[in-house]
């Protein structure tokens with residue numbers, strides 16, 4: 001089955017690929033320990049709903065498809081699939097992050113910085129696999145249509161992951177998958193025929209303990225700048241803290257960090273600091289590396 005072959009390819013990538021390893025300064029640590037994926041169908045009405053939930057600027061798979069040089073350009077939505085991939089950080093990184101309180105560990109920050117290359121490299125290997133079988137496939141983030149609109153993207157990887165049945169949102173906004181929330185996401189659009197992944201999730205917040213029964217607020221305690229409360233997540237505060245950490249990392253590890261850019265209003269712009277993130281709210285929490293709901297008794 002095509003899915004099994006892709007999973008084998010991803011497992012092999014995780015164990016053996018040089019792009020999944022940190023530089024010598026960080027002891028060649030593994031970045032991701034598991035890559036998993038789900039399948040969303042191009043004709044899923046959720047993608048049209050995202051134009052209301054996120055904004056009119058959010059693209060449907062068929063619209064995204066038309067930005068690549070594939071034929072037919074105006075494909076029927078049912079003929080395309082969106083593969084959504086989750087990348088779970090390695091145990092060493094999770095352990096270091098769980099011990100940290102005020103500032104995330106350098107091990108995570110460097111791994112998050114290198115992760116963009118790792119993710120693209122893993123997705124390119126899947127794209128090549130599909131290409132060799134005679135199908136069209138492209139990395140969604142390579143489309144010139146994908147850009148930032150305020151604190152939102154015209155292709156939200158979390159909403160794509162939700163459509164592909166990988167998990168749900170949470171109190172922090174983070175996406176909680178079966179491998180937890182301490183993950184990154186990426187996606188591929190293709191005309192290869194895949195069966196649709198069944199969405200086991202009942203609501204957009206089903207995997208978060210706070211929404212299940214209010215039994216958890218651990219992420220609120222974990223955020224060093226109070227950017228999370230019972231009403232949700234303050235994106236502006238969170239962004240500012242990420243910038244502060246990035247500036248500190250730039251001063252110390254500027255020679256090692258990879259620069260990062262984003263498309264805004266059709267133009268590729270260099271970011272002021274390399275992307276390193278924060279993610280303290282995804283460490284030492286019940287949803288760090290599992291779906292916490294699975295431990296609840298019905």
Ligand code: B12
Nearest residue numbers: 151152153156157169172173174175184185204277278279
């Ligand atoms: C802009 C951005 C940010 C902004 C704003 C974040 C935000 N919440 O939107 C800032 C700078 C604050 C940020 C911070 C971080 N980010 Co960020 N960010 C993005 C980016 C580029 C776009 C996000 C986006 O489009 N949001 C759209 C808005 C609308 O989403 P939202 O507000 O979360 O959506 C809510 C509503 O839609 C609501 N909802 C209401 N009704 C309904 C109905 C239905 C049916 C559904 C499905 C949903 C729904 O549910 C959502 C949750 O509340 C994505 C990359 C990408 N292209 O997707 C990465 C991304 C979301 N970030 C990511 C990460 C890891 C981080 C950080 C941990 C930093 C780091 N180490 O990299 C922090 C964590 C912050 C947090 N608690 O979530 C990961 C997510 C991983 C995960 N497990 O969720 C992504 C996907 C990057 C990646 N490629 O992996 N980020």
Ligand code: SF4
Nearest residue numbers: 170208209216219287
């Ligand atoms: S720490 Fe608890 S409340 Fe916060 S997102 Fe995870 S499960 Fe939900």
Ligand code: SF4
Nearest residue numbers: 223238278279280281
């Ligand atoms: S990423 Fe950091 S600053 Fe942002 S909400 Fe989580 S803990 Fe707070």
